[in-house]
Amino acid sequence: MNAPAYHVMVVEDDPHLAAGVVENLRAEGYAVDTVGDGRKAVEWFESHHCDLLVLDVMLPGMDGFAVCSTLRERGTKTPVLFLTARGDAADRIRGLEAGGDDYLAKPFHLQEFLLRVRAILRRWDWYRASARTQGSDVLKFAGNEVDFRAFRGRSWNGEEQELTEKEAMILKVLAEKPGEIVSREDLLEKVWGYDVFPSTRTVDNFILKLRKRFERDPATPVHFLTVWGVGYRFLSGDGS
Amino acid sequence: MKRTRVFQITVLLLVIVAAVQVGYWLFDQHQQGVEKTAGLTRLYDQESAAAGTMLAAGLPVAQVQALFPDLAVSADHVELAPAHRAELVAEQQRRMTQYLWEGGFFLFALFLCIGAIFIALRGEKRVLNEQEQFLALVSHQFKTPLASLQLSLETMGLRQLPPERSKALMDRMLSDLTRMEAMVGQILDSSRLSHGRMELKTEAVRLDAAVSRVVSQYLERAQTDHISIESQIPSQLEVLSDPIALDAVVRNILENALAAVAPVGGGKVLLTARALDAEVELVVRDSGIGFRPADQPQLFRKFSRLNAGAGSSYYGTGLGLFIVQRLMQLTGGRVSASSEGLGRGAEFLLHWPRVVEHS
Numbered sequence: 001m002n003a004p005a006y007h008v009m010v011v012e013d014d015p016h017l018a019a020g021v022v023e024n025l026r027a028e029g030y031a032v033d034t035v036g037d038g039r040k041a042v043e044w045f046e047s048h049h050c051d052l053l054v055l056d057v058m059l060p061g062m063d064g065f066a067v068c069s070t071l072r073e074r075g076t077k078t079p080v081l082f083l084t085a086r087g088d089a090a091d092r093i094r095g096l097e098a099g100g101d102d103y104l105a106k107p108f109h110l111q112e113f114l115l116r117v118r119a120i121l122r123r124w125d126w127y128r129a130s131a132r133t134q135g136s137d138v139l140k141f142a143g144n145e146v147d148f149r150a151f152r153g154r155s156w157n158g159e160e161q162e163l164t165e166k167e168a169m170i171l172k173v174l175a176e177k178p179g180e181i182v183s184r185e186d187l188l189e190k191v192w193g194y195d196v197f198p199s200t201r202t203v204d205n206f207i208l209k210l211r212k213r214f215e216r217d218p219a220t221p222v223h224f225l226t227v228w229g230v231g232y233r234f235l236s237g238d239g240s
Numbered sequence: 241m242k243r244t245r246v247f248q249i250t251v252l253l254l255v256i257v258a259a260v261q262v263g264y265w266l267f268d269q270h271q272q273g274v275e276k277t278a279g280l281t282r283l284y285d286q287e288s289a290a291a292g293t294m295l296a297a298g299l300p301v302a303q304v305q306a307l308f309p310d311l312a313v314s315a316d317h318v319e320l321a322p323a324h325r326a327e328l329v330a331e332q333q334r335r336m337t338q339y340l341w342e343g344g345f346f347l348f349a350l351f352l353c354i355g356a357i358f359i360a361l362r363g364e365k366r367v368l369n370e371q372e373q374f375l376a377l378v379s380h381q382f383k384t385p386l387a388s389l390q391l392s393l394e395t396m397g398l399r400q401l402p403p404e405r406s407k408a409l410m411d412r413m414l415s416d417l418t419r420m421e422a423m424v425g426q427i428l429d430s431s432r433l434s435h436g437r438m439e440l441k442t443e444a445v446r447l448d449a450a451v452s453r454v455v456s457q458y459l460e461r462a463q464t465d466h467i468s469i470e471s472q473i474p475s476q477l478e479v480l481s482d483p484i485a486l487d488a489v490v491r492n493i494l495e496n497a498l499a500a501v502a503p504v505g506g507g508k509v510l511l512t513a514r515a516l517d518a519e520v521e522l523v524v525r526d527s528g529i530g531f532r533p534a535d536q537p538q539l540f541r542k543f544s545r546l547n548a549g550a551g552s553s554y555y556g557t558g559l560g561l562f563i564v565q566r567l568m569q570l571t572g573g574r575v576s577a578s579s580e581g582l583g584r585g586a587e588f589l590l591h592w593p594r595v596v597e598h599s
Binding site for chain 2: 014017023036058060106110111
């Protein structure tokens with residue numbers, strides 16, 4: 001069921017829990033590496049690559065949030081699944097703001113964990129495949145240019161833009177259906193999956209960021225249009 | 241809580257006393273200012289009028305003066321004698337000074353009480369914060385072994401495992417349970433110690449027996465973590481302590497040492513003891529993660545975990561060394577720690593009163 005090519009990195013300082021997670025991921029056919037220290041995890045990424053990072057929050061050396069932010073700052077786009085005993089809403093949001101993709105509170109159900117791992121990898125597969133196959137790895141609209149594979153772009157005024165993976169994924173979902181209404185729920189499902197966020201407002205914040213990057217006047221958008229009460233519509237023309 | 245209530249009542253009493261005092265001042269002032277002054281004014285007016293009439297009738301000034309000693313009489317003028325006026329002014333001033341002193345004292349006492357209440361409230365807030373922090377920490381510390389237990393059980397439920405894998409998972413689960421049991425023990429101990437609900441005996445206890453009993457319980461875990469525990473305790477050494485407290489102290493100090501050595505991938509814990517003049521000294525030296533000398537004062541504080549996470553794989557409640565210090569204090573001993581820095585190991589010195597030998 002799972003392509004054995006998937007490589008998962010597990011960063012967990014509790015030896016028992018780490019062993020349990022690693023054994024189960026291996027049993028599902030993933031190639032797994034593990035370290036028990038935040039700093040070592042960051043060092044590992046200097047010379048390695050993986051498809052998914054399973055990251056504990058309370059770690060020696062450097063906490064999980066810091067590990068995730070550091071990796072994002074260094075341009076690592078690997079999806080991150082936080083696995084931690086701190087399960088309140090504020091902490092979830094903090095994890096996702098640090099660049100995490102999903103969040104699972106300890107103690108967790110094994111099958112839910114495996115499902116989430118599969119879901120994250122599936123979303124990334126969709127993104128990579130659609131960025132690769134349809135000749136749509138580059139999106140051009142009204143003087144803006146976005147390279148989905150490099151997560152980079154150039155806005156209408158010539159400014160270089162470094163996109164986060166979530167911004168790129170949202171843009172990708174919208175650009176696949178130009179002119180059509182895409183609901184917030186669809187965006188959440190496609191980009192995040194599951195019930196990671198407490199509200200669909202989070203999507204709105206990402207749309208605001210996209211407008212800031214690519215609209216000539218973010219206050220009166222012509223590309224990223226809000227359809228009140230439903231969701232968003234992407235128009236590639238210059239709106240004139 | 242009790243202290244704050246006492247302060248609150250004290251302030252209330254002070255406010256009542258101050259209010260009564262202010263009432264008295266007003267009454268006194270009224271007496272002095274209105275009644276006495278009005279009486280004097282009346283008297284002065286009557287005497288002045290009488291003196292004026294006598295002077296007009298042609299009585300000699302000296303005679304009129306002799307009749308009205310309170311007045312200063314001259315040929316064309318009658319007024320209150322300067323000595324008398326000065327007396328009245330002095331009386332007024334005396335009262336004002338009295339009011340100032342009394343008022344100042346009450347204000348001082350009031351501010352003192354408010355300050356004390358403020359400090360007490362801050363102390364209470366700190367205790368509440370500590371309790372909250374403690375709850376968060378305890379729940380966090382329990383969630384990791386719980387997650388490990390659940391994962392092991394669900395793995396067994398989900399997969400067909402060969403017997404040796406099932407055995408390994410069961411061992412892991414038992415170890416998680418032991419871990420939680422030890423944590424519960426620590427939490428209860430620290431709670432009892434914080435509230436002073438621990439009855440301790442003082443008797444002669446053989447140190448080598450106490451240490452070797454604890455060490456034997458940790459050998460398996462030490463082996464798993466590649467740690468060697470070496471114990472060199474002379475057999476005749478006896479300390480004055482409570483046997484249960486001594487056991488808890490050695491257990492916690494050894495747990496701390498193992499937790500410090502495990503993250504560096506293994507090493508050594510050495511326990512040595514010797515007799516001093518009036519004390520017995522136990523030295524526990526480990527080759528673990530150590531601590532910054534500047535962090536030394538925080539080491540024995542409740543919930544203090546200097547290398548948060550580093551030693552958290554086992555028993556990381558932040559209570560172990562707090563328990564050690566409190567138990568040592570309660571049994572007449574003391575504990576101190578030193579390290580040359582992070583990654584350079586640590587040394588813990590424990591001193592108990594020595595059993596006086598009969599000569």
